[in-house]
Amino acid sequence: MKEISLHILDIVQNSVSAKASEVKIDIAESISENIIKVSISDNGCGMDKEFLKNVTDPFTTTRTTRKVGLGIPLFKLAAEQAGGSFSIESEKGVGTIVRASFEHNNIDRSPIGDMAGTLISLVSVNETVDFVYSHTAENGTFIFDTKEIRNTLGEVPLSEYEVLNWIEGYINEGLYRIKATTY
């Protein structure tokens, strides 16, 4: 995919399909350590050992419309092409953690991309799920937690357009302040 943020959007869809009520997205980047670490963890239904063993195989999928599921294999490929690594832990009934790392200066690393765009897509169509997005870069850590936002909003849903706009600005400002990379 053109951006790491699109892979993240894709993998989080898996968490939502697994009936997660909370999804945590963590990005930690360091130019000096030459690494970008991404982790997506959820409290969904998880996978049993058999399924987990084969989950990075494109022909292993829960889909019924096609025999191929490319989300995880493509993310793994993106990480490995950028000199990084990929792993998944999962426990049935508990949840799943997907981890991918990338070499920051690798020419084949896709840009992190529009994380605000990914978060607002997720928030606008998944009203009942809570998301916590934390991003650590050169100047510190920025955290976006939908639970906090819901507190202030009361009964107004997060999918309201003005709210989505506010969230986009809030995330972009936060990422700018910590000097998150956009390239």
Next chain:
Amino acid sequence: MKSLEELAKIREQVQNNIHMRDDSTAGYRIVVGMATCGIAAGARPVLSALTQEAAKRNLEYVKVSQAGCIGMCRLEPIVEVYPPEGEKVTYVKMTPEKAVKIINDHIVNGKVVTEYTIGAAE
């Protein structure tokens, strides 16, 4: 600087404006394909254009949601419009610009944009 105070103001505004909502389009459901195929083909900006245009036209009762893989990956991004009564319309190879036209022509004015439908593409 975005602050939680701003968000509290937005809450007030939304609650006060509830009476201005256009409910003549209530019952319309718009579904955007957001599986790997859709995302790779550009579904995120299409979803964003749909929500933005629906908000611009005050179509607060139109529900936009997502679907997994619809099964026609080569035609993604796909947008399905379910009217309150009658058959759904499947739009294929969507772009943000086409999304705006669909909100205005199909949802607001009731005219299906046939050249973007799956029938026209096959």
